[in-house]
Amino acid sequence: MVKKVGIEVSVAVADAAKLANVDVIAAYPITPQTHIVEHLAQIVADGELDAAYIPVESEHSVMSACCGASATGARTFTATAGQGLELMHEVMYVASAMQLPIVMAVANRALSAPLSVWGDHSDAMAVRDTGWIQIFVENGQEAVDNVLCAFRIAEDQRVLLPVMIHLDGFYLSHVIEPVGFPEQSEVDQFIPPYQYPLPLNPDKPVTMGAFAPPFIYSEAKKVQDVNLRASKEVIMECWKEFGNRFKRHYSPVESYRSEGTKVLLLTMGSFGETAMTAIDKMRGEGKKVGLLKLRLWRPFPFAEIRQAVKGAEVLIVLDRSLSYGGPGGPVCSEIRSALYQQEKKPQVISFIGGLGGRDITPAGFEEIITRGIEISQTGSDQEFELFGVRE
Amino acid sequence: MTKRDDQLTWKDLRIGSIVAEPGSASQYQTGTWRSQRPLFDSSKCIKCGMCYIFCPEGCVEQNTEGYFEANLFYCKGCGICARECWPRAITMVEEEE
Numbered sequence: 001m002v003k004k005v006g007i008e009v010s011v012a013v014a015d016a017a018k019l020a021n022v023d024v025i026a027a028y029p030i031t032p033q034t035h036i037v038e039h040l041a042q043i044v045a046d047g048e049l050d051a052a053y054i055p056v057e058s059e060h061s062v063m064s065a066c067c068g069a070s071a072t073g074a075r076t077f078t079a080t081a082g083q084g085l086e087l088m089h090e091v092m093y094v095a096s097a098m099q100l101p102i103v104m105a106v107a108n109r110a111l112s113a114p115l116s117v118w119g120d121h122s123d124a125m126a127v128r129d130t131g132w133i134q135i136f137v138e139n140g141q142e143a144v145d146n147v148l149c150a151f152r153i154a155e156d157q158r159v160l161l162p163v164m165i166h167l168d169g170f171y172l173s174h175v176i177e178p179v180g181f182p183e184q185s186e187v188d189q190f191i192p193p194y195q196y197p198l199p200l201n202p203d204k205p206v207t208m209g210a211f212a213p214p215f216i217y218s219e220a221k222k223v224q225d226v227n228l229r230a231s232k233e234v235i236m237e238c239w240k241e242f243g244n245r246f247k248r249h250y251s252p253v254e255s256y257r258s259e260g261t262k263v264l265l266l267t268m269g270s271f272g273e274t275a276m277t278a279i280d281k282m283r284g285e286g287k288k289v290g291l292l293k294l295r296l297w298r299p300f301p302f303a304e305i306r307q308a309v310k311g312a313e314v315l316i317v318l319d320r321s322l323s324y325g326g327p328g329g330p331v332c333s334e335i336r337s338a339l340y341q342q343e344k345k346p347q348v349i350s351f352i353g354g355l356g357g358r359d360i361t362p363a364g365f366e367e368i369i370t371r372g373i374e375i376s377q378t379g380s381d382q383e384f385e386l387f388g389v390r391e
Numbered sequence: 392m393t394k395r396d397d398q399l400t401w402k403d404l405r406i407g408s409i410v411a412e413p414g415s416a417s418q419y420q421t422g423t424w425r426s427q428r429p430l431f432d433s434s435k436c437i438k439c440g441m442c443y444i445f446c447p448e449g450c451v452e453q454n455t456e457g458y459f460e461a462n463l464f465y466c467k468g469c470g471i472c473a474r475e476c477w478p479r480a481i482t483m484v485e486e487e488e
């Protein structure tokens with residue numbers, strides 16, 4: 001039995017990167033991610049980890065340095081949040097298209113303006129189409145486990161794609177939680193040594209990210225999409241292997257008390273924990289409601305979502321970001337399109353909440369579910385409801 | 392026989408669309424971009440080499456008689472050589488002509 005320790009989740013994430021024995025960390029501090037790279041800087045300075053720590057002047061350079069490091073065959077890690085993730089944006093496409101298996105923890109944060117350092121998923125949604133594998137975690141243990149899995153998935157020769165682990169800023173990054181760590185020897189066995197097939201090497205020169213005229217660009221994009229979709233199999237295989245070894249199990253869509261229920265709530269990230277409390281209370285009162293937690297955001301788990309909502313009549317999706325002037329919640333709009341062609345499908349009701357660190361309490365989740373059921377009966381002329389907004 | 396670049400399918404691409412043959416860019420015919428070509432008049436040319444220095448494509452070459460000319464496989468027709476040639480030995484002419 002692994003002994004659990006009380007530890008700040010950011011520090012735990014840094015320790016996970018250390019257990020993964022990373023070679024290169026390029027970093028720039030930004031709230032609420034700073035403690036992750038700060039702790040890694042300490043670990044490297046103390047000689048506990050033999051890695052190159054590259055402090056740069058901006059996140060654009062962070063991602064550029066990560067690309068260069070990964071291309072030489074170095075195991076590469078970084079972390080960021082909010083505006084920092086946005087500043088990396090263009091280079092993130094380069095990382096995925098060049099198939100560089102960088103692992104990045106993102107302590108999700110709202111985007112300015114108005115300036116907010118608090119958490120929501122606006123930053124994650126803005127990088128939705130950068131071609132990275134993206135996994136959302138719910139608590140500190142999941143963050144540690146999935147950072148470890150991320151290296152194994154990213155560096156798998158069948159995948160070779162960068163992976164983002166999304167953990168909610170402050171809700172996770174700054175709380176102290178009980179976390180169990182595997183032994184170094186166990187991690188060493190779980191994550192095989194990284195071997196990039198065509199690394200930068202002066203003796204055997206290659207060109208990465210070369211110029212692609214119109215006659216070849218579509219082919220390059222097709223292969224990227226095929227690879228990202230195909231990575232799901234490796235992700236599932238990795239989680240299965242992780243479960244066998246460490247007895248904690250993960251899947252693309254996780255269900256909580258959803259069997260046989262007609263009403264489902266879907267969340268992503270740390271809000272799942274609070275939502276469970278609300279579900280328990282409502283079930284105690286005889287209300288048949290269940291919870292779905294979307295863990296794998298890219299590649300999007302179409303089959304698993306369709307399976308998870310089978311038999312449900314109402315699906316209430318809570319987004320933590322807003323697509324202005326569009327469908328409202330990005331997660332909800334993807335779920336709607338995943339279900340659109342299905343003959344039997346639940347009504348999908350969209351809520352947006354928890355923006356810029358606004359709390360949603362268990363009573364709040366109850367209210368969302370009750371209101372969602374009401375909308376499913378009465379209909380609504382709104383694309384979505386912004387939960388808790390003062391009118 | 393390897394396929395021509397414009398016949399490669401998505402399955403033929405290497406990891407990350409990496410190009411593993413050094414110098415393969417030399418096979419890329421940038422000359423097809425051209426709408427004008429430089430005409431070199433050796434009667435005016437003083438062999439100063441300014442066109443050679445300024446050509447951004449690096450495609451101006453010196454022939455055995457020491458005169459300069461553009462390698463039309465690469466020349467993009469930008470006209471920089473003609474602009475820089477102060478003895479006015481280079482004229483840009485429409486490709487159709």
Ligand code: SF4
Binds near residue numbers: 435437441443459479
């Ligand atoms: S710049 Fe003009 S004069 Fe000088 S070498 Fe070129 S063509 Fe001749």
Ligand code: SF4
Binds near residue numbers: 445449473
């Ligand atoms: S037209 Fe431009 S590309 Fe062609 S030879 Fe002159 S400078 Fe070079």
